[in-house]
Amino acid sequence: MVTHDNIHIPSESFPQWIWYTIEAVLVIVMSFLISFKIADSFEVTPEVGNWILTGAFGACFAGWYIIIRGFILKKKILGNRY
Numbered sequence: 001m002v003t004h005d006n007i008h009i010p011s012e013s014f015p016q017w018i019w020y021t022i023e024a025v026l027v028i029v030m031s032f033l034i035s036f037k038i039a040d041s042f043e044v045t046p047e048v049g050n051w052i053l054t055g056a057f058g059a060c061f062a063g064w065y066i067i068i069r070g071f072i073l074k075k076k077i078l079g080n081r082y
Helices: 016-039 046-072
Strands: none
Touching: 016 046
C-alpha cells in the first residue's frame, strides 16, 4: 500500500469563527437575562420598561465587548490573528 504526504492538517482543530459565534450567543443571552431582571425590578409602564430593558441590554453588551474584552482581556474584536 502506498502512502501520500499531501494530507491537509489544519492549524486548528476547530474553526475560529465558531468560538466568536459561541461567545456572541452567550453574551446576548446573559445580557438579556440581566436586563430582564433589571427592568423587572422597576414599577413603571410597559413603554418605559421597554426603554429600560433595551438600555440595560445595550449596556451589558457594550460593556462586555468594549470594557471587559477590549481593556481587561486585551483581545481585539476584529483583527488579524497571525
